[in-house]
Amino acid sequence: EVQLVESGGGLVQPGGSLRLSCAASGFSFSSYWMHWVRQVPGKGLEWVSRINSDGSSPTYAESVKGRFTVSRDNAKDTLYLQMNSLGADDTGVYYCTKEGWKYQYFEIWGRGTLVTVSS
Amino acid sequence: DIVMTQSPDSLAVSLGERATINCKSSQNIVYSPNNKNYLAWYQQKPRQPPKLLIYWASTRESGVPDRFSGSGSGRDFTLTISGLQAEDVAVYYCQQYYSTPVTFGQGTRLEIK
Numbered sequence: 001e002v003q004l005v006e007s008g009g010g011l012v013q014p015g016g017s018l019r020l021s022c023a024a025s026g027f028s029f030s031s032y033w034m035h036w037v038r039q040v041p042g043k044g045l046e047w048v049s050r051i052n053s054d055g056s057s058p059t060y061a062e063s064v065k066g067r068f069t070v071s072r073d074n075a076k077d078t079l080y081l082q083m084n085s086l087g088a089d090d091t092g093v094y095y096c097t098k099e100g101w102k103y104q105y106f107e108i109w110g111r112g113t114l115v116t117v118s119s
Numbered sequence: 120d121i122v123m124t125q126s127p128d129s130l131a132v133s134l135g136e137r138a139t140i141n142c143k144s145s146q147n148i149v150y151s152p153n154n155k156n157y158l159a160w161y162q163q164k165p166r167q168p169p170k171l172l173i174y175w176a177s178t179r180e181s182g183v184p185d186r187f188s189g190s191g192s193g194r195d196f197t198l199t200i201s202g203l204q205a206e207d208v209a210v211y212y213c214q215q216y217y218s219t220p221v222t223f224g225q226g227t228r229l230e231i232k
Binding site: 044045046047050059061062095100103104105106107108109110111112 | 157159161167168169170171174180212214216219220221222223224225226
């Protein structure tokens with residue numbers, strides 16, 4: 001079964017940092033580009049970041065550029081999102097997603113991990 | 120960035136009837152060399168992640184019931200649910216993947232009348 005399981009969310013103070021992980025299984029992780037998408041509870045979806053299959057080319061939304069870093073460990077089938085200088089606007093559920101073969105629609109979504117930025 | 124605008128924001132339809140959700144992009148999202156529309160539709164039920172329903176504007180994902188269909192081209196797209204069932208209550212999102220950043224519509228909430 002193809003599965004993505006996020007972890008690492010929680011409550012963090014403004015200005016703080018958090019590292020999210022996403023464990024993949026059931027598919028050839030190293031072959032696919034992977035993405036992070038977030039959702040403010042009760043609101044819409046916002047793309048955050050993507051990384052190519054070998055991890056050499058990350059891309060970010062303008063809203064997180066310079067603060068977030070996406071990476072992957074293909075030996076561990078795991079995707080990461082390092083989030084620094086967090087603000088209230090970063091609060092939301094963060095989903096790990098697997099894109100379709102070579103195209104950026106999202107075939108598989110994890111259940112998400114909640115990040116709350118609050119003092 | 121390409122802006123995706125859905126209409127209506129919410130919709131109430133009787134069981135067994137047809138539901139129609141529209142999505143309009145701020146620019147053309149058909150790629151001429153392959154004549155494909157870079158448009159996907161997702162369904163999100165309460166307390167669940169989104170689920171891919173349709174990609175390339177009209178290709179149904181494996182396992183998605185055939186009462187879900189997508190149409191449109193260029194800038195205007197439609198998701199149609201024929202013969203609404205109670206399990207179809209959800210929020211539906213369109214997404215363009217023609218250019219980065221990929222962007223989503225604001226969502227359409229579908230309820231039973």
